[in-house]
Amino acid sequence: MSKDMTIHLKYWKQAGPDVPGHFEEYTLDTVNEHMSFLEMLDVLNEELQLQGKEPVEFDYDCREGICGSCNLVINGQAHGPKAEVACCQLHMRNYKDGDKITIEPPRAAAFPIIKDLVVDRSAFDRIIEVGGYVSVKTGSAQEANALPVEKEKSDEAFEYAACIGCGACVAACPNASASLFTGAKLAHLNKFPQGEVERSNRAVAMVDQMKEEGFGDCSNFAECEAVCPKGISISAIAEMRRDYMKALVS
C-alpha cells in the first residue's frame, strides 16, 4: 500500500447566506493516493467531529461524476486541476505530500451560498423550466424509428446533452455567465428534428431567463470550456447567440 500524505487544507466556512464567511485551516496526515478528493473531505469531517468541531458542508451525491452535485473550486480552479474530471472523481494521486489546498464554493451572484461550500443553483432549473425541452406529452410520440437522424448529428447532440449542470462554467467565468450551460441544452435539442420546431422560442426564453437570474454575458474568455467536466465546447454559445439574434430580427 502507498504511504500516507500530509495535506494542508484551507476551506471556506459560512453559516448562512447573509453572514460573512471566513477560511479555516486543518492539516490531515492520513491522505492516501487512492482516496477521492471528497473522501479526503469525509476524513476531515470525521476528525473534526471527533474533536467536537463542526464539519464542513459540501454538496455531493453520486460520486461518479454524473449527478453534478459537487462543484468545489480547488486552488482557484472549478473541480480542481484535472481536465474533464468532476471533483468527486479527482483522486489524491494528483497531489503530493505537503501540498496546500484551498477549497471554495463556486462564487456567483446567481448562486447564493447556503452554507460553507454549498450553494443554491436553482437558477439552472428555472432556465430549463422556460424552454429546455421538446414539448411532447407522454403518449403522443411517434414510432421511434420513424424519423431517421444522421448519426453524426445525433452523436454531436450527445456531446452537448452530457452536461451535468454542476455550475463549474459559472464559477470559472469572469462574468459568472451561464452561457455554456444554456447553450449546451439548446445545442443538444437543436440537433434533432424533434427539437427544431421550437428552436427560436426556446433560445429567446432561455437566454432571457439566464439574464433575469443575474448571470453575466459571455465575453469569449472560454474559461467555461476549460473547466467543464464533460468537455462541452463553447461552439454551443456561438450557436445560441446566432439563434437569439435571428429570433429577435425575424
Added chain:
Amino acid sequence: MKLDSKAPEGPLEEKWRKHKKEMKLVAPNNKRKYEVIVVGTGLAGGAAAASMAELGYNVKSFCIQDSARRAHSIAAQGGINAAKNYPNDGDSIWRLFYDTIKGGDYRSRESNVYRLAEVANEIIDQAVAQGVPFAREYGGLLANRSFGGAQVSRTFYARGQTGQQLLLGAYQAMMRQVNEGGIEYHPRHEMLDVVIIDGQARGIITRDLVSGELKRWEADAVVLATGGYGNVFYLSTNAKNSNVTAAWRAHKKGALFANPCYVQVHPTCIPVSGDYQSKLTLMSESLRNDGRVWVPRKKGDDRHPNDIPDEERFYYLEEKYPSFGNLVPRDVASRNAKIVCDEGLGVGPTGLSVYLDFRDVIKRDGKETVAAKYGNLFDMYENIAGENPYEQPMRIYPAVHYTMGGLWVDYNLMTNIPGLFATGEANFSDHGANRLGASALMQGLSDGYFVLPATIGNYLADVKPGTRYGTDHNAFIEAEKGAQDQIDKLLNVNGKRTIVDFHRTLGKIVWDNIGIARNKEDLEKAIKEIQELREEFWTNVYVPGEKNNYNKYLEFAGRVADFFELAELMARDALEREESCGCHLREEYQSEEGEAIRNDEDFSYVAAWEFKGVNGQLQEELHKENLEFEFVELKQRSYK
C-alpha cells in the same frame, strides 16, 4: 391479511389492455380538483410527476437533491431494454417477458412482467420524441446492443450514460410542467413520514433540508418513487444520499415491505481500495459484451496479467457456461467471482478482484472501435484505479447495486394502504429475485410514464373531489411530532461514535452475512449483531450541528437509524427463505457445482412483511402472496 394482487384475469397479452378498458376514469375537469404528491424525481418519480401533470392533476414533487435532475437514475450506464426487434434477431414482447421472468428466477408476477415488456416499446418512442440522444446506426436509425441474460440485442443506449439521458428527458418534461403550473416543485425536501387518515394516505411530512423546518402537505394520493435501499450496505454503487427512509417510514405506518432479502450484487465494479472508501463505482455490464473475465489458474500467481499465457488463465465463465459465457446474468457472474476469490484465485492487493480483459477485442476490432464503445468507461476506470485498461486488464469485483425488494404493491402499483403508491426501485414488483441488466430504466419509466398515470385515476375516481381534512388534523400533528421527536432524540444522544462509523460497521455486518451468499448460522449471528449495534447507536452516536439549518450529518443520522431496522428485516427474510433463488443464495441449498436450487413447492411466494414494532428486536409479521404461473413453465435456470 389477504394479499390481492388485483392482476386481471384472461390471456397474458390481454391483461393490461383489458384492465385499461375497465379502469375508472377521472373526467378532465375533475382532474384539477385532485392533488397528488410524488416523492422522488428519478425515472419513476420524474416521469410520473410530468405525465400526471400533463393529464391535469395538481402534482407536488419532492426530492432530497438540490435539483430533480440529480436523482440517482442519472448514474445508470448501460441501457434500456425494449423488444422493438429492430435487429431482426427474433425478439418479441413474449421473449422479453420470458427472459425477465426467468432472469428473476420465477419469483415475480407474470401479469406485471408481461405488462412491463409490453409497455417498453412506448418508452423508446417517448424518449426519442423528447430528444434523448440514443446511439444510432449510420443509416440514422437506432442502434442496439446485447446485455446479460439475453440472447438477442434489445438494449438501447446512449454511450455509457443512458440513465443520465433518460432522466434528463423526464426532468425536462417535469420542468415544462413546473412552468405551466401543473407541478409545484420542492427540491431539498426530505419526506419523514406519510400521513394516514381513515386508512387512506392523505399527505406527508417533510423536512426542508436548508432551513430544517418540518412541513405538512395534504393530498389525495401519495406516490413514493424513492429508489432502493442498497446503501444499507454502506458501500454500494448507490449515490451517497440514496436511502430507504421514505419507504421504511411508510412501512412503519402499515405498508408491507416485500422480499427485502433480494439484493442484486453487480459483478463489474471497481474493487475496494481502503477504509476511507465512501462508495463503489460500477463499470457497465455492457463491458462483458467484449471483455473476458478470468483469474490465473495457479493460486498466488503474482505475474503481471499480460505475462500470463492463455493456457494458464481460467476463463471461468466461458468454461462453466459455454452458451452464455461472459454474458450470464448478474447473480451468476457475481457468485462465480466470489467462488474463485474464496478459492484463493483472486487478484490485486486484497485478492478480492478478478480480471476483465479487453486484449482480444482490441486485437480484433482495433483500439478506436473499442474506444468509441467504451471510451468514457475506460477513462473513468483509469482515473479511479490508476491503471490503463487499454494496456492491461481491468480489475473488478461485485458490489451491491440494486434492490429488487421494496414496498409491496398490487397490479395498480398501490401498496396495501389505499392511496399510497410505490413505483420504480422503491417497489418490489417486476424483477423477482434478480433483475436483468437494462431493466431498471425500463421499469422506472414504464411505471412513471404509462402505468401509474393510468392506474391512479382508477383510485382517485372513488375519492370525492375536493376532500380536505386540513393539515391541522390530528394525524398531521402526530406525524410531525414523531418526526420532530426523532430528530431531537438523535441530536441529544451526544455520544462518541460518528454516524459514518456506525453506518460502516452496520454495512460490514450486512455485506458479510446478507451479501452474495447467506446461511442460517451467519444470518442468526447477523440479527444479534445488528440489534446490539442498533442499541449502541441510540446511546452512543454523535450527531453534530443543529436542527434548524443545513446539516447533512443530521440527515444521514435519520437514514442510518432506518437502515438499522431494515437490516434486521433483511436478515429475517433471508432466514425465512430456505431456498436459493436469483440473487438469494442460501449455501444450504445449492448444487455441487454451486448453482442455486429453488424450492417452488414451498417458496413460490412473495414475502410481504408487516411492521409490528421495535423494542430491542424488530417485530414483523409475514404475509404471503402466492405466485401462480399460468403461462410459463418453471424450470431450473440454466445458462450453460
